[in-house]
Amino acid sequence: MTDDALLRDFEMHKPRALARAISCAESGRGGDIVRALYSKTGRAVTIGLTGPPGVGKSTLASALVRKARGLGKSVGVISVDPSSPFSHGALLGDRIRLVEHFTDEAVFIRSMASRGHLGGLAGATADAVSLMDAFGFDVILIETVGVGQSEIAIAELAQTTVVALQPGSGDSIQVLKAGIMEIADVFVVNKADHPMANQLRREIRSAMEMLQWDGWVPELVATQALAGEGIEQLWAAIERHMAYLNETGEIEGRRRDAFVHQVRQLAMGRIERRLDRVLESESSTGIDPYAAAERVISKLGL
Amino acid sequence: MNERPLRVVIAKAGLDGHDRGAKVIARALRDAGMEVIYTGLFQAPEQIVQTAVQEDADGIGLSILSGAHMTLFPLVVEQLKAQDAGDIVFFGGGTIPPEDAKRLKELGVREIFTPGAPLQTIVDFVTRECGKRRTPAA
Numbered sequence: 073m074t075d076d077a078l079l080r081d082f083e084m085h086k087p088r089a090l091a092r093a094i095s096c097a098e099s100g101r102g103g104d105i106v107r108a109l110y111s112k113t114g115r116a117v118t119i120g121l122t123g124p125p126g127v128g129k130s131t132l133a134s135a136l137v138r139k140a141r142g143l144g145k146s147v148g149v150i151s152v153d154p155s156s157p158f159s160h161g162a163l164l165g166d167r168i169r170l171v172e173h174f175t176d177e178a179v180f181i182r183s184m185a186s187r188g189h190l191g192g193l194a195g196a197t198a199d200a201v202s203l204m205d206a207f208g209f210d211v212i213l214i215e216t217v218g219v220g221q222s223e224i225a226i227a228e229l230a231q232t233t234v235v236a237l238q239p240g241s242g243d244s245i246q247v248l249k250a251g252i253m254e255i256a257d258v259f260v261v262n263k264a265d266h267p268m269a270n271q272l273r274r275e276i277r278s279a280m281e282m283l284q285w286d287g288w289v290p291e292l293v294a295t296q297a298l299a300g301e302g303i304e305q306l307w308a309a310i311e312r313h314m315a316y317l318n319e320t321g322e323i324e325g326r327r328r329d330a331f332v333h334q335v336r337q338l339a340m341g342r343i344e345r346r347l348d349r350v351l352e353s354e355s356s357t358g359i360d361p362y363a364a365a366e367r368v369i370s371k372l373g374l
Numbered sequence: 375m376n377e378r379p380l381r382v383v384i385a386k387a388g389l390d391g392h393d394r395g396a397k398v399i400a401r402a403l404r405d406a407g408m409e410v411i412y413t414g415l416f417q418a419p420e421q422i423v424q425t426a427v428q429e430d431a432d433g434i435g436l437s438i439l440s441g442a443h444m445t446l447f448p449l450v451v452e453q454l455k456a457q458d459a460g461d462i463v464f465f466g467g468g469t470i471p472p473e474d475a476k477r478l479k480e481l482g483v484r485e486i487f488t489p490g491a492p493l494q495t496i497v498d499f500v501t502r503e504c505g506k507r508r509t510p511a512a
């Protein structure tokens with residue numbers, strides 16, 4: 073399909089065109105389409121969902137989609153899963169939890185493999201957000217890889233970041249130490265049906281007390297995503313955060329962060345591809361690594 | 375890495391709870407470097423095709439061990455046409471007698487693999503057929 077035909081189909085609101093456009097972005101060929109559509113972006117509300125593996129991110133996403141649909145909003149969902157570093161293949165299973173929305177035309181679900189990117193997102197996740205935004209989705213939910221730490225990328229990309237934790241997993245303290253406190257706009261204690269749920273809530277509260285907050289103080293919500301319990305409260309907390317961003321003007325800072333994130337991904341992608349080519353022609357004889365690095369940098373023109 | 379891995383949807387349809395085969399296939403394709411989207415059990419043909427469209431999949435592999443293959447495979451073929459997605463490679467497997475497999479292939483199912491089919495044969499088939507769809511510039 074030519075770029076013109078793709079753009080025409082996209083503008084005619086064909087889901088296949090959105091799907092193809094995301095694939096183009098994933099293979100580093102998103103330039104033409106994202107540029108042509110960029111003026112249509114900036115309307116969607118973007119919500120990030122992160123937390124350790126199995127905490128219930130996809131189940132929460134499904135419940136939030138249900139809530140948003142009840143309010144008449146259309147929703148795009150992006151779920152990122154890890155690629156195997158060995159085969160580069162991936163098993164993308166987040167969709168299983170979103171099955172009730174499969175034939176709802178106002179819901180578009182896309183699974184993305186991380187393809188070697190760190191930080192919980194794929195290199196083209198930001199492009200996918202732009203494309204879903206341009207397609208007209210009101211809300212875009214972004215589920216990260218369940219890594220448990222240093223998901224800073226999602227805080228950059230999303231306007232509101234929801235960090236989900238689960239009771240009794242033992243890694244909660246670890247997660248609280250690992251810089252998660254700083255990125256959460258809303259904390260969720262999911263699987264609140266678990267006997268240790270209250271203890272986890274206390275742990276999060278006391279961890280929060282050790283930090284200084286100016287402006288927004290993260291909210292803490294208990295949910296049972298599977299049963300749909302607490303989803304009203306979670307949605308309300310997300311709405312309060314969005315209102316806060318809009319009232320204080322902080323939304324502009326968030327938009328800029330997302331923009332910088334996207335530009336960094338695009339620039340890094342190109343630099344990495346060139347770097348790989350340059351490295352292929354480097355030999356290891358008669359040179360030390362520092363000198364070789366200098367030579368590579370100068371070949372890259374950096 | 376500029377070359378995008380092949381993307382394949384592996385699906386289970388109807389009331390069929392036999393998911394071992396589907397999972398074995400999903401893992402084999404992943405290990406061969408593909409991105410595999412697993413739909414879970416009990417999907418309707420419409421849901422399967424919609425998933426493949428949204429995921430921009432190169433292929434759909436349907437697994438049926440319930441005996442309902444003569445209804446479900448044709449329904450997926452129909453949905454592929456209805457959703458303007460006839461270019462997606464559609465194949466499958468399960469407990470399907472040879473004469474039924476022959477009939478399904480006439481209807482547009484690219485290939486049917488039955489119990490005992492070697493995983494390497496399946497991986498080679500998917501790599502070849504889905505790969506064709508990618509060239510020249512997909």
Ligand code: B12
Pocket residue numbers: 384389390391392393394395396398399434435436437438439440441465466467468469487488489490491492493496
């Ligand atoms: C294990 C098994 C079960 C397990 C399933 C466990 C699970 N989670 O999968 C349990 C015990 C739960 C079970 C239950 C039932 N089973 Co049962 N089961 C089997 C059995 C013995 C083996 C299936 C299996 O897992 N094989 C191993 C996997 C790896 O092989 P495979 O799925 O065939 O996959 C290979 C190929 O077929 C192909 N393939 C399969 N799918 C796909 C998909 C793609 C995309 C591709 C490319 C290839 C491909 O490639 C694979 C590798 O070679 C078969 C008998 C048989 N010989 O097949 C009966 C069988 C499938 N079961 C049968 C029946 C009747 C039932 C029950 C209705 C029994 C009952 N009365 O309760 C229930 C129904 C359950 C349900 N909800 O659907 C019948 C089906 C009859 C029919 N087709 O008309 C069979 C054929 C037994 C028989 N001869 O009667 N079953």
Ligand SMILES: Nc1nc2c(ncn2[C@@H]2O[C@H](COP(=O)(O)OP(=O)(O)OP(=O)(O)O)[C@@H](O)[C@H]2O)c(=O)[nH]1
Pocket residue numbers: 124125126127128129130131132166169217218262263264265295296297298299
């Ligand atoms: N008991 C209980 N189980 C839940 C709840 N929410 C989700 N689960 C279960 O937790 C398991 C994992 O849920 P997912 O939504 O797949 O979790 P995830 O965080 O998306 O997992 P990854 O994407 O693999 O990291 C599933 O078996 C869910 O059914 C809950 O509130 N209570």
Ligand SMILES: [Mg+2]
Pocket residue numbers: 129130131151165166215
């Ligand atoms: Mg998930």
